[in-house]
Amino acid sequence: MSVDWITVAAQIANFLVLVWLLKRFLYRPILDGIDAREAEIATRMQEAEREKDKAAAIEAEYHDKVRALHVAQSEMTETVRKQAEEQRDELLAEAQQRMEREHASWRAHLDDEARKYTAQMHHVGASALLSLTRKALSDLADETLEARIAHHLVEKVKPMAADLARAAGQARVAVITSHDPLPPAAQKAVTGELNALFPDVPVRFESDPDQAPGLMLRIGGAQVAWTVESYIEGLDALISEKLARGTEPKAQDHER
Template sequence: MSIDWITVAAQIANFLVLVWLLKRFLYRPILDGIDAREVEIRQRMQEAVQAKEQAQSVEQAYQDKVQALNVAQSQMTETIRKTAEEQRDVLLAEAQKRLNQEHATWQAHLDDEAQKYIEKMHKAGAQALLLLTRKALKDLADEDLEARIAHHLVGKIKPMLPDLGRAAGRASEAVITSQATLPVTVEGELTTRLQRYFPQIAIRFEVNEKQAPGIVLRIGGAELEWTVASYIDSLDAVMQEQLATGIDATGKVP
């Protein structure tokens, strides 16, 4: 057992060289690698935490947006429903109004048509009544209707003479109107008779096609007439009474 001091010196040098070599090629690379990996892992974990937080914030924002959209959708649906209801009510009201208007128009038209028909019926009834009366008068008494009307009108003047005289006042003309031109004989008789009562008054004859068949006398503010209009009214009343009480096909009243 001996110590070789040259070997000792060499071994000290060798050991120091080995320390440097291992420091250079082992410890530093390994420890630096571990440190770098730790830094990288820490950085990645930090990034992961940040990414997680970011994902959570994005998720929260998404949830908020979805919730806002749901709320907006509900509000929009409610608004649309209300608008639709209002629009439906408006349309229904307009339709009802238009229907009422059309109904009123239709009713007015119907009334107008009915009025026209009644007038037509009155006219036809009057003509028929006049024709039948004229025919029956001719057949039974061999007389003209117009002459009998004139005679009847003149007959009505006599009892009303004072009233007519007051009404005539200072009138200088009396007007006799008829639906058709009166026969000359009838005009003559009327002129003769009237001038017997009112000698100062001139007689004038007029034709009014709109007037009911018959004769109308106007002196000043007085008017005296005989037309079939009153008979037509009586005919209406009789027919309505007959229809109200009922009438069978044979014309017998039950």
């Protein structure tokens, strides 16, 4: 066991050289690499953290937008619903008004048709009544209808002659109006009767197609008339009653 001091010196030198070599090619690159990698990892983690924060911010923004979108959608839906309801109400009201107008128009048209029908019925009824009455008077009493009407009017005037004379005042003429021109015989009879009641008042005869069949006497502001209107109205009431009686069983059958 001996120590070779030259070898010792050489080994010390070798060891120092090895320290330098390993420092140069092992420790420094490895440790620097580790430090660089740790720095890189730290940087990437910070970057990841920033990206994570950024992603969280974007996510929050997205959720806010979605919430805002839902709110806007709800509001829009509500607005559209209200508009639809208003429009529906307007359309319903308009349809109701149009229906009411059409109903009113239809009712007016119906009333007009009813009036026309009634007028026609009056005319036809009056004509039929006059024709039948005239024929009955001619067959049974050998009298004309106009003469009987004139006589009836004069008989009607007689009880109220005083009142008529007062009402006539300073009237200078008595006017007899009929639907058709009165026959001369009837005119003569009426004139004679009235001259007996009102000696100073001349009598004039006129015809008015719009007037109902019959006679109408006007002296000044007074007026006395006999027409078939009341008879026609009575005939209407009778027909209506008969029609109503005739339709009741049918209506009851329909209800059953």
